[in-house]
Amino acid sequence: MRSAPASILAVTSEGPTLADQVDPRFGRAGGFVVMELETGAFRYVDNGSSQVLPQGAGIQATENLVKAGAQVLLTGQVGPKAWAALEAAGLKVVQGVEDMTVAEAIQRFRAGEFAFSDAPAH
C-alpha cells in the first residue's frame, strides 16, 4: 500500500530540526520530529523517557507518540513488541527510512515514495 498524505507524521530523529538525520532506531531514538502535514508546523518530542528504561523502550516510545497525536511513523526499524504496540495504537509505520535528513524523509513521504510496512523488520 503506497503512502498517502495523513494529518500528523512522526519521524525518529537524532535532533530537533528538519536538517537532522533520521534516527534509524525507534524505541531508543533520541526523539521524534512530529509534523502536522497540512500546515508544515512541527515540534520535537523528546524520547528520553524510553531510553532510560531497562526494557520496553519501544512500548514507551509508542505511548509517547500516541500522546503526541501521531498517526504515521517513519523510522529505520521496529522490533516485534514495539510493532504490536504501534499496531494496537493504530499507527501506520514506514520502515527502512534511514541515511537521510528528516526533511528529506518527509518530502519523500509526501511524494508517495514509501510503502507502509506490514510486519516488523525483525
Add this chain to the structure above:
Amino acid sequence: MRELVILSGKGGTGKTSLAAAFAHLAQGKVLCDLDVDAPDLHLIAEPAVQRSGPFLSGHVAVIDPDLCKGCGACEGLCAFGAIAKQESIFTIDASRCEGCKVCVNRCPEEAIDFQERLCGSWYESETRFGPMVHALLDPGQENSGKLVTLLKAKARERARQLGLDLILSDGAPGIGCPVISSLAQATLALLVTEPTPSGLHDLERVESLCRHFRMPTAVLINKADLNPDYLSAIRSLCSTQGMPLVGQLPHDPAVVEAMVRGEAVTEGPATPFGDEVRHVWGSILHLLDTP
C-alpha cells in the same frame, strides 16, 4: 551494515579467543564486547578509552531509617524477598530489589525512596584492531540486555560515522536476556562449540534460541579432536538443522600461549592453527556477504 555475533551457549569454548583473532583479521569493522558480565576481549585488544559514561538502568528502593516506623507492610508485599527486619526498622537488600515500586507505592509513611540505579559503565575506545565498544556491569546487577542494546547502538553509530559496514560482536554465554538482546539486527550468529556432552547440549539450546528469533547461524567446532563421537554428533546436528560448518579447529596450546602474550592467535609468528583460523574467517566472510 553487517553484524556477526559470536555465541557459544557453553562458556569456555573459545568464543573470545576466536573473536580476537577475527578482530585481527577483519578489515574495516567496529569491535563490540557484549559479554558485559565478564568481558575479556579487552585483555587482547588493549583498548585506549576515548569516551565513557555511567550506565543507568531501572531503579532501586531505599528505606529512609528516620521515617520508617517498622510496620513491616513492605516486607509482606515484596515478591523478591528483598526486605528484611533489622532491629526495629526494615531494610532493603539492593541486590535482590528489582525496582518494581510496590513497596514505595504502599508505604504508609512514604519512607521509601525510589532511586535510579547505577549498574555499570560503558566505554568507546580505540585499539590496534580498530574502534571498540565495551562495558562492565557492576557485580550483582540485573543483566537485562539493556547495556547490550546500548553497546550495539554505539557500535552501529561509530561504524556509520567511519563509513564502515561490519560489526564484530563477542557475545555472552547462556541463552538469557543478554544473549537475546545481542541477536537484534545481527546478520549471522556464529556458534562456537566443542565435542563434549556439555558442548553438544548447550549448542542445541543456543541453536534453538537462534531459530526462535529467526537468526541465521553457522557453527565452528573448537578443540575438535577431543572426542570423535561428539564431533560426529555435532556434525549431524549441523546437517539436520541446516547450519553451515565453517571449520573444525584442533585443541592447540597456541591459543593460550598467544593469550599470555596478550596477542590474538593469528598475530605473531605464523602457526598451523593460525592458518586454519584465517581459512575459517574466509568462510565466515563469505557467509556474511551472501544474503
Add this chain to the structure above:
Amino acid sequence: MIVAVASGKGGTGKTTVSASLASVWKRPVMAVDMDVEEPNLHLFLRPTWASAESVHLAVPLLDEDRCRLCGACADFCQFKAISLLGKHLMLFPEMCHGCGGCLSVCPEGALRRGQRELGTVEVGITGEAIPCLTGRLRVGEAMSPPLMRTLLGKAWAQKELEARDMVIDAPPGVSCPAMTAVRGADVILLVTEPTPFGLHDLRLAWKAFRPLGIPMGVVINRAGLGDRNVQGFCEENVLPVLAEIPFSRDVAEHYARGGVLARLDAGMKERFEALAERLERMALEGVTHA
C-alpha cells in the same frame, strides 16, 4: 552445609568440580544445578529422573469487560509489561517480573493472575543415591532468577527434610543469576584457570562475592597451561587455593566422554576428597576475607 561452585569465567570447570565433589562427599549430599540457562550437571551425574515440574511466574491477565481503560496499571508498571495505547490496554507478559503491583492498583478488579512458563525443575537420583535437582530455563525466556528462586526453594526443602549437604553448580559470571546462586552458601568455591582471561574473571568474582561475607576458596583447573599470575593473585589477597587440577590430555578426553573427574583414577579421587575436607573446614571455621 552448602557449597556453591562458581566462577567469573565460563568454561573453567564448575560442573566438572561440582560433579566430582558430589561423588566423593562423605556425608549425605545432594547436587543442585543452578545454571538454568545451560544445565550440564546431569550429563555427568546421570540421574534417573523422578519428576519434572513446570514452573510459572504469575503475570496479569485482563478481563476486558471490567476494564475501564483508566491506565492505573500501565502507569504503575516499571517494566512496560502493561501499556495503555489509545483505546487498547496491551499486555506484554514476557516483560512481567511478577511483582503483583498492577493487580493491586486496578480499581475495577479487571486483572487476575495468569502465568508465564519460566521453565522446569527436574528431580532425580543418581546410581550412588545422590539426589540431583536441575532447573531448565524455557528457550526464549529472558529471566533466570525467578526460576532459580523456585529451584532453590525446592532444594532447600529437600535438604532440610533429608538432612543433606548441598553442592550447587552455579551459573558463570557475577551478575544477578550468579549472585542468586551463591548468596545462601556456607562456602563459595571459585573455579579458575591460570590464563589472563581466567585471572581477570577470578578477580571480578572475588570482588563481587566478597561483600556477601561468605568464606571463599579457589580451585585452579588446567594448572600448568598458561602462567602463574592466578597463584600470585590468590597469595596477595589471602584467598586459599584449595586444589589444583593439572591440565592433561587424559583429563580433557575423560571430560569429553562425560566422565566424572574424581573417578578417573585414585589420584584424582584423593584430590577431590582432600578438597571436600578443606571445604568443610572452611565452612565450619567461617573464616571470611574482608
